[in-house]
Amino acid sequence: MNATIINIGDELLIGQVINTNASVISQMLTSKGFDVKETFTIGDNAEEIRMYLEHCTERSDIVIITGGLGPTKDDITKKTLCDFFGSELYENEKALCNIKRIFEKRGYELTETNRLQAWVPRCCTMLNNTLGTAPGMWFEKNEKVIVSLPGVPFEMVNLMEAEVLPRLQKHFNSGFIINKNIIIQGIGESFLSDMIEHWELSLPKSIRLAYLPQAGMVKLRLTARGNDKAKLEQEIAEATKTLYPIVSQYIAGEDAETLPEIVAQTMKKAGKTLASAESCTGGSISAKLTQLAGASEYFNGGVTAYSNNLKEKLLGVSPNTLATYGAVSEETVREMVTGIREKAAADYAVATTGIAGPSGGTAEKPVGTIWIAVASEKQIVTKLLRFGDRRAQNIERTCNAVFSELIKLVRAENAEA
Amino acid sequence: MNATIINIGDELLIGQVINTNASVISQMLTSKGFDVKETFTIGDNAEEIRMYLEHCTERSDIVIITGGLGPTKDDITKKTLCDFFGSELYENEKALCNIKRIFEKRGYELTETNRLQAWVPRCCTMLNNTLGTAPGMWFEKNEKVIVSLPGVPFEMVNLMEAEVLPRLQKHFNSGFIINKNIIIQGIGESFLSDMIEHWELSLPKSIRLAYLPQAGMVKLRLTARGNDKAKLEQEIAEATKTLYPIVSQYIAGEDAETLPEIVAQTMKKAGKTLASAESCTGGSISAKLTQLAGASEYFNGGVTAYSNNLKEKLLGVSPNTLATYGAVSEETVREMVTGIREKAAADYAVATTGIAGPSGGTAEKPVGTIWIAVASEKQIVTKLLRFGDRRAQNIERTCNAVFSELIKLVRAENAEA
Numbered sequence: 001m002n003a004t005i006i007n008i009g010d011e012l013l014i015g016q017v018i019n020t021n022a023s024v025i026s027q028m029l030t031s032k033g034f035d036v037k038e039t040f041t042i043g044d045n046a047e048e049i050r051m052y053l054e055h056c057t058e059r060s061d062i063v064i065i066t067g068g069l070g071p072t073k074d075d076i077t078k079k080t081l082c083d084f085f086g087s088e089l090y091e092n093e094k095a096l097c098n099i100k101r102i103f104e105k106r107g108y109e110l111t112e113t114n115r116l117q118a119w120v121p122r123c124c125t126m127l128n129n130t131l132g133t134a135p136g137m138w139f140e141k142n143e144k145v146i147v148s149l150p151g152v153p154f155e156m157v158n159l160m161e162a163e164v165l166p167r168l169q170k171h172f173n174s175g176f177i178i179n180k181n182i183i184i185q186g187i188g189e190s191f192l193s194d195m196i197e198h199w200e201l202s203l204p205k206s207i208r209l210a211y212l213p214q215a216g217m218v219k220l221r222l223t224a225r226g227n228d229k230a231k232l233e234q235e236i237a238e239a240t241k242t243l244y245p246i247v248s249q250y251i252a253g254e255d256a257e258t259l260p261e262i263v264a265q266t267m268k269k270a271g272k273t274l275a276s277a278e279s280c281t282g283g284s285i286s287a288k289l290t291q292l293a294g295a296s297e298y299f300n301g302g303v304t305a306y307s308n309n310l311k312e313k314l315l316g317v318s319p320n321t322l323a324t325y326g327a328v329s330e331e332t333v334r335e336m337v338t339g340i341r342e343k344a345a346a347d348y349a350v351a352t353t354g355i356a357g358p359s360g361g362t363a364e365k366p367v368g369t370i371w372i373a374v375a376s377e378k379q380i381v382t383k384l385l386r387f388g389d390r391r392a393q394n395i396e397r398t399c400n401a402v403f404s405e406l407i408k409l410v411r412a413e414n415a416e417a
Numbered sequence: 418m419n420a421t422i423i424n425i426g427d428e429l430l431i432g433q434v435i436n437t438n439a440s441v442i443s444q445m446l447t448s449k450g451f452d453v454k455e456t457f458t459i460g461d462n463a464e465e466i467r468m469y470l471e472h473c474t475e476r477s478d479i480v481i482i483t484g485g486l487g488p489t490k491d492d493i494t495k496k497t498l499c500d501f502f503g504s505e506l507y508e509n510e511k512a513l514c515n516i517k518r519i520f521e522k523r524g525y526e527l528t529e530t531n532r533l534q535a536w537v538p539r540c541c542t543m544l545n546n547t548l549g550t551a552p553g554m555w556f557e558k559n560e561k562v563i564v565s566l567p568g569v570p571f572e573m574v575n576l577m578e579a580e581v582l583p584r585l586q587k588h589f590n591s592g593f594i595i596n597k598n599i600i601i602q603g604i605g606e607s608f609l610s611d612m613i614e615h616w617e618l619s620l621p622k623s624i625r626l627a628y629l630p631q632a633g634m635v636k637l638r639l640t641a642r643g644n645d646k647a648k649l650e651q652e653i654a655e656a657t658k659t660l661y662p663i664v665s666q667y668i669a670g671e672d673a674e675t676l677p678e679i680v681a682q683t684m685k686k687a688g689k690t691l692a693s694a695e696s697c698t699g700g701s702i703s704a705k706l707t708q709l710a711g712a713s714e715y716f717n718g719g720v721t722a723y724s725n726n727l728k729e730k731l732l733g734v735s736p737n738t739l740a741t742y743g744a745v746s747e748e749t750v751r752e753m754v755t756g757i758r759e760k761a762a763a764d765y766a767v768a769t770t771g772i773a774g775p776s777g778g779t780a781e782k783p784v785g786t787i788w789i790a791v792a793s794e795k796q797i798v799t800k801l802l803r804f805g806d807r808r809a810q811n812i813e814r815t816c817n818a819v820f821s822e823l824i825k826l827v828r829a830e831n832a833e834a
Contacts, residue, residue: 013453015444016629018437022458027432036430038465039458041439048455154807212433276700276721282707283700286721290699293775293808301723303731304693304703310718310761314731344727358710390571391710 001172003029003062005039006052008077009151012041012067021066021156028160032169033177033225034062044068049080057144062168067151069134071113078120078137081148085139087121095126095135102133124148127163131155136163145171176229180222180236182243183262185252185404189213192220196246204235217252217259217400252407259403260288266410267298267348270417274406275344276302277315277336279327279353280370281398288399300344305336315339328353328365330382337373337380348410349375350402357389370398374405376413381405418589420446420479422456423469425494426568429458429484438483438573445577449586450594450642451479461485466497474561479585484568486551488530495537495554498565502556504538512543512552519550541565544580548572553580562588593646597639597653599660600679602669602821606630609637613663621652634669634676634817669824676820677705683824684715684765687831691823692761693719694732694753696744696770697787698815705816717761722753732756745770745782747799754790754797765827766792767819774806787815791822793830798822 005025012019022039029036037060042048049068056063068077082089096118103110117133120126127136127147132155139146147164149156168174184192189211193200200209206226212219222239224232244251253262267274276285283304289295303314308327311317316339317332325331333353341349354370361367368387373380385401387394410417422442429436439456446453454477459465466485473480485494499506513535520527534550537543544553544564551567553576564581566573585591601609606628610617617626623643629636639656641649661668670679684691693702700721706712720731725744728734733756734749742748750770758766771787778784785804790797802818804811827834 012440013443013456014447014627014629015440015442015453016631018435018440020435023429023432023435025432026430030431036432037460039430041456043454154810210431212431214433275727278700281704282712283695283703283719283721284707286695286700287698287704290701290721290723290773291809291812295699296723299723301721301727301731302700303720304700304707304718306707306713306716306718307761310692313760314718314720343730344724356707356710392708393571395708 001034001062001174002037002060003034003064004037004056004060006049006056006063006065007039007041007151008044008049008065008067009041010043010074013043020153021151024153024157025064025066025160028157028165029062029064029168031177031179031223032165033174033223034168034172044074044076046076046080046083049077050084053081053084053146057141057146061144061172063144063146064164065146065148066156069117069148069150071117071133077148081124081137081139081146082121085121085123085141087123089119090122091115091118092120092126092135093118094128095120098128098130098135099133127159129155129159130162131158138164138167140171175225175227176232178224178229178232178236180224180240181255181257182220182222182240183252183254183256184218184220184247184250185259185407187218187247187250189218192218192247192250196243199243199246202242203239206232207235207239214258217404219257252404259400259407260292262407263289263403264292264295264298266407266417268294270410270414272347272410272414273298273300273345275300275340275346275349277340277349277351278302278304279306279311279336279351280356281352281395281402282306282356284395285350285352285399285402300346302344303340311336315343326365328355328369328371330371330384333371333373333382334380337375341375347376348406350406351375352398352402354385354394354398356394356398357391361389368394370394372398372402372405374402374409376409378413379409381409418451418479418591419454419477420451420481421454421473421477423466423473423480423482424456424458424568425461425466425482425484426458427460427491430460437570438568441570441574442481442483442577445574445582446479446481448594448596448640449582450591450640451585451589461491461493463493463497463500466494467501470498470501470563474558474563478561478589480561480563481581482563482565483573486534486565486567488534488550494565498541498554498556498563499538502538502540502558504540506536507539508532508535509537509543509552510535511545512537515545515547515552516550544576546572546576547579548575555581555584557588592642592644593649595641595646595649595653597641597657598672598674599637599639599657600669600671600673601635601637601664601667602676602824604635604664604667606635609635609664609667613660616660616663619659620656623649624652624656631675634821636674669821676817676824677709679824680706680820681709681712681715683827683834685711687827687834689764689827689831690715690717690762692717692757692763692766694757694766694768695719695721696723696728696753696768697773698769698812698819699723699773701812702767702769702816702819717763719761720757728753732760743782745772745786745788747788747801750788750790750799751797754792758792764793765823767823768792769815769819771802771811771815773811773815774808778806785811787811789815789819789822791819791826793826795830796826798826 125138337351357367754768774784
């Protein structure tokens, strides 16, 4: 089954906001076995919306539309859809209830304009948007499905999960889809592909394999599709079991999307705590870990020691070390990691110091020279990274390298992780 | 002049990577006075590429294409473009030199496959990609311009700035465009619009005004367009001058894109230093500030005090305060901000403590209850924020609130900022 996504909104065409909806919907549809053929971003323009609705319903089985459902006059998606399907608008009672509930909760008075959001075309199935005032709408025409969703990302995601995906699976009788993600680390995509070629060829027909390279890792996604759920689960389990011995030393985790998720899984499984001392990454390690709910279960906290003064005062780095070897040195990163592990009374600690760029380098230590360290009670692992001169990328890659080294060390020292 | 953007790549359609190129190119084109009509994301499929090339060259004056220029066999954009223009490929000497230079720098040997990247259609102008191996290509057909760029974001941005935008401006003789951004804070878009309505109506015809609301602020963008550069500059200067008295207390900065940029401008102008103590924001304040080059000029560093232990040990928060009022309290945030200002020997400090969610709330302190503080030598400003239960949004909004309060305080205490 093919799908097309249409994102509507003038604000998307001036680049004011990054359009994340197209990618997020693509990922959700793909994970349920629907292929996304193309995505369009167009303005709040009735003629264009109509034209692309025609175009997409001809080419795809499913059309997902986002945006243009607000109560103001520039938002014309609903009216245009209503005309397209030759329907008329009516006040949907359930939608109105939902809008009233939301206004009450926020302590605002319901205006006439907001009440209009409860009006939907008669020919659609209203999809109740519990997180916002613009309802979703499900249309069917010539065996095609057209869905209209609000453009606010979290409202859209909630409606996709709660309403759209289950209905699509039922409508197209698409059977079961089981996904299994295995995160591979420390080996490039092409080497990995050579290493598991044999295994890949032995997979049953019902299982598809995808390589999804991401910053610092490769996600292998196994997708099983069919009507016998128990059988699919068994096939996935067996495929996973036979894969493990082949790449065991590179497996960083399962069913995670990012390295910080794997760090969280690993630390929690090991029942150990963590602290960070960051210079060139400037708090990004800490920020990435604490973006995930439940971080306080294992993360004690950390120090962003941007100045030498803070390195000395909060981490106990010796002024002598800083003077002799410089802030960007193996000696300093060792003292940073030791210092924070002790101060934070943590089982493990990580530290970074380097020249993130774009300026500040010297002949001996050019921009992109970065020392990282990972420490446990028993040992300290240090590593010298040499990146280029783009600041954002240097910070990102340093974080990934730290997460990788940490996962490795915690795994090595804790059988249960 | 209208433009359309086509992003090519199967990886975009499975949602593996967020497509930021469409938004970034839209923003760049808009800032130079070109209107983006629509954007398309399609797969690595020759037939589709051809079809949308036809479609877009009919509808737009400019078509910008990204992606599908890699050396592997799935990347078919170049071949398809060559066929579309009825041209033939040849080895471009300058492109080859560039590729050789990059391989030499990275210490890799040049393979036959990589050498193929120097081949471009005869009918195009090769745009030299100094940051990567896939050259950009500039085509002209029936007064339309079609540009093909690599999909790697930083390579694309560099080519847009260095090659594409100047050529577009020259080709379409589009005159001068002068943009002026004024950042407004602490007032909503609709109130602002009422407040400056009179001023807006008095603007000369050559100046266009756009409201660009963003997290925690509204960016007002004045765009002047015409052929007399000096006159445009004068008009922009006058418009800005007359705007200031009307909204003076809400102006946070000029010619910046984000709040952290304004923080950096303000701190540097004031010649003061800053430190941070973060609990619920988990290092995000620190990470956002240090993403910008030159942060070390004013940012001493900070502490992510996720555990009570670290709040006591590194920030000097009294165990008594924590026991009596709890970690999420005005008393604690005051001691945090005082503690970090002293430890980091900084002129200013900020602190956050709260329940980011989605769980961890109580009846008295529900999820989204967050205390922030900003301190100088003379005073401490605290503020209680009450947000919802979405973690990522709570962190983001807390950071913005902290940046706003900090900018206000530094401005109030330093005439020159």
